[in-house]
Amino acid sequence: MTFNPTKHSHCRYNPLKDEWVLVSPQRLQRPWAGLYSACLHSVLSFLCVGRVEDDANDNDEIANDESQKNNPLCPGVTRPSSKEPNPFYEHTFVFENDFPALLAEIPDPSNDEKTAKDDLFQCHAARGVCKVICFHPNSRLTLPRMTLDDIAHVVRTWLDVYNDLASKYQWVQIFENRGDIMGCSNPHPHCQVWATDFLPNEARIKHKTQKDYFLKHNGNVLLLDYIQRELNDFQKERVVIEHEHWLVVVPYWAVWPYETMLLPKRHVLRLSDLTPDEQVGLGKIMKELLIKYDNLFKTSFPYSMGWHGAPTGSMINDDCSHWQLHASYYPPLLRSAKIKKFMVGYEMLAQAQRDITAELAAQTLRDLSGEVHYKEKKNTK
Amino acid sequence: MTFNPTKHSHCRYNPLKDEWVLVSPQRLQRPWAGLYSACLHSVLSFLCVGRVEDDANDNDEIANDESQKNNPLCPGVTRPSSKEPNPFYEHTFVFENDFPALLAEIPDPSNDEKTAKDDLFQCHAARGVCKVICFHPNSRLTLPRMTLDDIAHVVRTWLDVYNDLASKYQWVQIFENRGDIMGCSNPHPHCQVWATDFLPNEARIKHKTQKDYFLKHNGNVLLLDYIQRELNDFQKERVVIEHEHWLVVVPYWAVWPYETMLLPKRHVLRLSDLTPDEQVGLGKIMKELLIKYDNLFKTSFPYSMGWHGAPTGSMINDDCSHWQLHASYYPPLLRSAKIKKFMVGYEMLAQAQRDITAELAAQTLRDLSGEVHYKEKKNTK
Numbered sequence: 001m002t003f004n005p006t007k008h009s010h011c012r013y014n015p016l017k018d019e020w021v022l023v024s025p026q027r028l029q030r031p032w033a034g035l036y037s038a039c040l041h042s043v044l045s046f047l048c049v050g051r052v053e054d055d056a057n058d059n060d061e062i063a064n065d066e067s068q069k070n071n072p073l074c075p076g077v078t079r080p081s082s083k084e085p086n087p088f089y090e091h092t093f094v095f096e097n098d099f100p101a102l103l104a105e106i107p108d109p110s111n112d113e114k115t116a117k118d119d120l121f122q123c124h125a126a127r128g129v130c131k132v133i134c135f136h137p138n139s140r141l142t143l144p145r146m147t148l149d150d151i152a153h154v155v156r157t158w159l160d161v162y163n164d165l166a167s168k169y170q171w172v173q174i175f176e177n178r179g180d181i182m183g184c185s186n187p188h189p190h191c192q193v194w195a196t197d198f199l200p201n202e203a204r205i206k207h208k209t210q211k212d213y214f215l216k217h218n219g220n221v222l223l224l225d226y227i228q229r230e231l232n233d234f235q236k237e238r239v240v241i242e243h244e245h246w247l248v249v250v251p252y253w254a255v256w257p258y259e260t261m262l263l264p265k266r267h268v269l270r271l272s273d274l275t276p277d278e279q280v281g282l283g284k285i286m287k288e289l290l291i292k293y294d295n296l297f298k299t300s301f302p303y304s305m306g307w308h309g310a311p312t313g314s315m316i317n318d319d320c321s322h323w324q325l326h327a328s329y330y331p332p333l334l335r336s337a338k339i340k341k342f343m344v345g346y347e348m349l350a351q352a353q354r355d356i357t358a359e360l361a362a363q364t365l366r367d368l369s370g371e372v373h374y375k376e377k378k379n380t381k
Numbered sequence: 382m383t384f385n386p387t388k389h390s391h392c393r394y395n396p397l398k399d400e401w402v403l404v405s406p407q408r409l410q411r412p413w414a415g416l417y418s419a420c421l422h423s424v425l426s427f428l429c430v431g432r433v434e435d436d437a438n439d440n441d442e443i444a445n446d447e448s449q450k451n452n453p454l455c456p457g458v459t460r461p462s463s464k465e466p467n468p469f470y471e472h473t474f475v476f477e478n479d480f481p482a483l484l485a486e487i488p489d490p491s492n493d494e495k496t497a498k499d500d501l502f503q504c505h506a507a508r509g510v511c512k513v514i515c516f517h518p519n520s521r522l523t524l525p526r527m528t529l530d531d532i533a534h535v536v537r538t539w540l541d542v543y544n545d546l547a548s549k550y551q552w553v554q555i556f557e558n559r560g561d562i563m564g565c566s567n568p569h570p571h572c573q574v575w576a577t578d579f580l581p582n583e584a585r586i587k588h589k590t591q592k593d594y595f596l597k598h599n600g601n602v603l604l605l606d607y608i609q610r611e612l613n614d615f616q617k618e619r620v621v622i623e624h625e626h627w628l629v630v631v632p633y634w635a636v637w638p639y640e641t642m643l644l645p646k647r648h649v650l651r652l653s654d655l656t657p658d659e660q661v662g663l664g665k666i667m668k669e670l671l672i673k674y675d676n677l678f679k680t681s682f683p684y685s686m687g688w689h690g691a692p693t694g695s696m697i698n699d700d701c702s703h704w705q706l707h708a709s710y711y712p713p714l715l716r717s718a719k720i721k722k723f724m725v726g727y728e729m730l731a732q733a734q735r736d737i738t739a740e741l742a743a744q745t746l747r748d749l750s751g752e753v754h755y756k757e758k759k760n761t762k
């Protein structure tokens with residue numbers, strides 16, 4: 001088998017921007033390609049038959065209804081491309097994406113492949129695996145409304161999937177897309193994991209910047225220094241939540257209106273290095289942050305979020321002490337459940353722009369309740 | 382007056398990603414801030430009272446209707462924040478954005494400003510000007526449906542505004558956002574120009590990559606080499622349109638499904654260096670490309686586009702021979718007028734991803750008519 005760029009997933013290099021793009025032509029070759037949607041959640045959008053409409057006045061979380069029977073992410077439902085029904089899972093459920101953007105087995109482009117060695121037309125084979133993690137059997141239950149025990153199962157599953165894939169792949173990208181506005185039309189709580197045998201752009205850049213800082217500052221870790229500065233030098237004006245082990249901050253350089261960074265206060269390289277105590281703490285702080293987010297505009301707050309930590313796989317034995325584990329939340333909403341920030345025009349052609357300052361965003365989030373979800377308020381009086 | 386980051390536009394540095402974000406807190410201080418929309422076209426969305434609904438069956442281009450009387454971009458209409466009505470312009474009309482993201486006069490952050498010199502909390506004042514260019518008096522007439530004479534006026538205005546701002550500012554970013562989906566809800570044909578006393582991220586990166594290539598390849602220009610390779614080594618498989626002076630290509634490294642790059646075949650540093658012949662040619666090839674785009678999904682094709690060329694202002698005398706002028710078109714649509722590509726999740730956290738290859742996208746665009754707009758077909762028989 002020889003490498004074929006019209007059939008095999010690969011990365012191409014943009015010499016003008018010094019970054020790569022992942023090309024997945026195999027997704028177009030499937031007979032059902034015409035049916036599924038454009039977004040990264042293609043499998044899920046396509047599979048999403050029984051859309052659960054969000055009803056702000058509906059407190060009934062027992063989704064014993066039609067949608068629950070048809071949603072391909074639900075227990076007992078047979079996904080169109082799988083032969084057996086999903087198990088009747090009680091906590092989380094992991095399966096391989098039926099329409100993966102990455103293939104595990106691809107031949108290398110040969111040396112005489114015209115584009116193999118070239119400053120202008122660089123490409124390399126992109127090997128990897130794409131998985132989906134369902135967070136809970138109930139399609140109506142988002143993370144902020146789950147119990148701490150439910151969330152602990154999600155954290156545990158992240159670690160299990162991470163450890164499994166990290167043994168083989170250089171980068172294991174856990175990411176969650178929530179909300180129609182983010183291209184995810186299936187309300188069932190879930191995330192994805194894409195693992196690759198290469199460092200994607202964001203990973204490669206953060207690997208370099210953190211290493212440069214480490215070398216320049218005699219072995220100090222960029223994000224640990226940043227945490228100390230935020231906690232000690234600025235009256236915590238950008239801090240949203242501080243717990244014993246974890247911190248949520250609107251980064252000084254935030255791009256999205258209510259962007260936050262969630263990170264351990266201790267030096268932690270990877271998800272797999274979290275102590276049991278820190279895992280429990282992670283569930284607590286996530287729930288608090290996500291309740292604040294939902295309360296901000298009294299809506300199920302859309303976002304993309306993901307975890308970044310030290311590389312794995314063939315890089316597992318490299319010195320990565322310059323790394324600090326962190327999650328980033330990128331929510332698009334600006335002023336209401338309907339008004340979002342567009343990253344277009346000047347942003348695409350020149351540079352990201354924002355109006356509300358990081359400090360004002362942090363203050364707004366800080367002042368919101370992180371304990372009582374707006375949908376549960378009526379029950380508390 | 383001292384620099385105040387809660388009042389003055391400034392840039393903040395992201396040390397993890399090695400890039401900057403433009404912060405425009407002054408836009409929040411206006412009393413009417415709550416009224417205008419989140420997007421970069423805030424002024425326009427806010428001002429857009431008389432939305433013109435796109436009617437695929439409507440061939441009447443004489444927009445002698447209510448919307449034309451209320452649209453703040455139209456001739457004779459008084460914009461809410463201006464005292465005098467717009468002139469009864471016959472071709473193009475330029476005015477300063479009423480809610481600019483950039484201020485022309487800002488004091489520098491002082492040396493004792495805590496964030497002035499700092500690896501983790503870097504910022505600098507962001508000075509500039511934001512203008513709007515209306516392309517045509519008629520709100521219904523998009524670029525692909527204008528006459529070549531109309532488009533020549535647009536090109537001429539680009540050059541005039543560019544030359545004016547380039548004398549003062551390092552970077553003059555001309556960009557057009559078309560379509561609701563791109564956050565531009567005003568259908569009146571227009572673009573924006575944001576000029577800054579600094580190089581925004583995209584400019585800075587392209588300045589560096591082109592210079593590195595130039596030095597490594599004995600004075601060869603990256604994009605000129607690229608053009609030659611595309612024309613001679615690959616059976617023009619990514620070429621969409623080739624004219625005497627101009628070329629449209631789906632770049633090998635394209636991220637958006639039908640992304641294109643439009644560039645002169647001759648070595649041209651800046652818009653202002655175009656010969657009269659090339660200016661005429663530009664109008665022709667733009668019209669052809671935009672007709673193809675509209676014909677692709679039989680819709681007024683949304684996109685963000687913009688021009689990149691050598692820096693200006695204080696850098697005008699630097700050696701910029703590594704630069705090649707080019708425009709980039711970033712259209713989000715993937716498979717129909719409704720199905721768009723989302724840049725979220727993995728894209729935000731890791732790396733851009735696409736399914737359809739650049740070669741297939743180029744072939745599709747190549748095969749479409751660039752002469753007859755789908756709305757005019759019925760008239761031609």
Ligand SMILES: [Zn+2]
Nearest residue numbers: 041044177184
């Ligand atoms: Zn999803």
Ligand SMILES: [Zn+2]
Nearest residue numbers: 422425558565
């Ligand atoms: Zn606009």
